[in-house]
Amino acid sequence: MDHFLYRDGVLHAEDVALTDIAASVGTPFYCYSTATLTRHFTLFDEALHGMDHLVCFAMKSNSNLAVLKLIGDLGAGIDVVSMGEYLKARAAGVPGERIVFSGVGKTREEMRTALKGGIRQFNVESEPELEALNEVAIAMGVKAPIAIRVNPDVDAKTHAKIATGKSENKFGIPIAGARDVYARAAKMDGIDVVGIDVHIGSQLIQLDPFEQAFTKVAELTEALRADGINIRRLDLGGGLGIPYERSNEAPPLPMEYGDVIRQTVGHLGCEIEIEPGRLISGNAGVMVSSVIYLKHGEGRDFLIIDAAMNDLIRPSMYDAHHDIVPVVEAVAGAEKSAYDIVGPVCETGDTFAKAREMTALGPDDLVAFRSAGAYGAVMASEYNSRPLIPEVLVNGDQFAVIRARPTYEEMINRDTIPEWL
Structure with a gap:
């Protein structure tokens, strides 16, 4: 059992709508209950x-x-x-x-x-x-x-x-x-x-x-x-x-x-x-991401999202499955299509799911990766110079950012150029 449930058509973490957290901290992010x-x-x-x-x-x-x-x-x-x-x-x-x-x-x-x-x-x-x-x-x-x-x-x-x-x-x-x-x-x-x-x-x-x-x-x-x-x-x-x-x-x-x-x-x-x-911790967390593009390929459609393998590496490393669901619940009986769900990292391995049945989604729509509370944020990296994503903790109707997303300036300033360059 977990505490990520739909209420009035929106996926909540306990008593907090994931849409509200996304509006506050941006996507992608991890959320724990x-x-x-x-x-x-x-x-x-x-x-x-x-x-x-x-x-x-x-x-x-x-x-x-x-x-x-x-x-x-x-x-x-x-x-x-x-x-x-x-x-x-x-x-x-x-x-x-x-x-x-x-x-x-x-x-x-x-x-x-x-x-x-x-x-x-x-x-x-x-x-x-x-x-x-x-x-x-x-x-x-x-x-x-x-x-x-x-x-x-x-x-x-x-x-x-x-x-x-x-x-x-x-x-x-x-x-x-x-x-x-x-x-x-x-x-x-x-x-x-x-x-x-x-x-x-x-x-x-x-x-x-x-x-x-x-x-x-x-x-x-x-x-x-x-x-x-x-x-x-x-x-x-x-x-x-x-x-x-x-x-x-x-x-x-x-x-x-x-x-x-x-x-x-x-x-x-x-x-x-x-x-x-x-x-x-596994089922106590989700990763929330936004759709960037829907790309029609030859014989398949790609749902390109703003999360990537550097944020959640389990599918790339272990061929692991995560249920991926829309944050705003689809209407009953809505038609589904098969999508390859992929991130923006320049690796073919940056693929979360192949031919996954999903209701129609478009740019800025939110999706949640269930069971992402374990071996998610801890295995993340800044590959492709992508900042580590925020972690959020929910308690009832409250939420707090428990690890902030670094700015690009903070990432850059961690490196040092020697005097002789």
């Missing part, structure tokens, strides 16, 4: 009711400071994968004891920053990283809390570019050799082993891969405890998918996901961490 973000976080929190747990929002899906503060104020932890994400989470008011640091390439500087500023745990991805973290912690006179990320070699049945739990992926250490690595970690003076971490991919629409991975984690937990290692926390990652195509069967619900966790690891008495991102 406070009510949807709150609801989706709450669904995960309720799914683990009765278990000692922390829901850590994977901020790589949406790292806007206002979104982080909103979710952090609800009691969420934050899963970060870089120094910038860590500092943003802290700036949003999230305490270090609720921040988990993931990622395969943590630098010593990042380690020092997190140890100094406070950290719940590092999810260690390799033996060289473990050794580096141990050295940094010893030099600082502290112990670094860690979970080791294990790769369970489970097929997540998702897009190849967002699968992370197969043996050929770069993430984690093979689960078969995990006991030896844990034994080494337990002997390190700068390391405090607290748990196990696993994450098998993103946009999963079946529960079986989770069940397989979590069952392997349960077996490893019991084996490590038999080795004398006190495993007391399980970080089970995220990855639950969302319905990008409204006509398709919906992915499993958070409550069903929670049931799998109970059935596979609930008997272990561990604190449970999960790291959802997409399912919290």
Whole structure:
């Protein structure tokens, strides 16, 4: 469920018409719903009711400071994968004891920053990283809390570019050799082993891969405890998918996901961490764009809009589908035509949809890309020297710009011409 609905023929975000936001900030722009973000976080929190747990929002899906503060104020932890994400989470008011640091390439500087500023745990991805973290912690006179990320070699049945739990992926250490690595970690003076971490991919629409991975984690937990290692926390990652195509069967619900966790690891008495991102923020956002031209081609019509692949790269990078709807609702029974919906960037790949059935649209008409709250603004760029587009947060009948569109002058002034030119 989201809070983007038609009222009196106009698509609203909660109680605000998207046409009003477009008139205020121009197009294209991203718009997020406070009510949807709150609801989706709450669904995960309720799914683990009765278990000692922390829901850590994977901020790589949406790292806007206002979104982080909103979710952090609800009691969420934050899963970060870089120094910038860590500092943003802290700036949003999230305490270090609720921040988990993931990622395969943590630098010593990042380690020092997190140890100094406070950290719940590092999810260690390799033996060289473990050794580096141990050295940094010893030099600082502290112990670094860690979970080791294990790769369970489970097929997540998702897009190849967002699968992370197969043996050929770069993430984690093979689960078969995990006991030896844990034994080494337990002997390190700068390391405090607290748990196990696993994450098998993103946009999963079946529960079986989770069940397989979590069952392997349960077996490893019991084996490590038999080795004398006190495993007391399980970080089970995220990855639950969302319905990008409204006509398709919906992915499993958070409550069903929670049931799998109970059935596979609930008997272990561990604190449970999960790291959802997409399912919290994805359907909580839309991208709104204006039509520039309708171009009649040979055998096809092109709807050229003012948003481009630099604003929303998922269709170009992943062949991803987003439902695209008119902001002003078409009259009942209106005839539809097939359009290739494209942006103005000088790339054939700047295509959002091919032969998409839409009611007739013309210049200045608005369209909304649904399910754009995750991996939208965070993956945007200024390719073709196009400014990053605004982000807007709606709360009931109010809206605020939470990231402004830079001016062309601001973009240009970020570059420096050396004196010898």
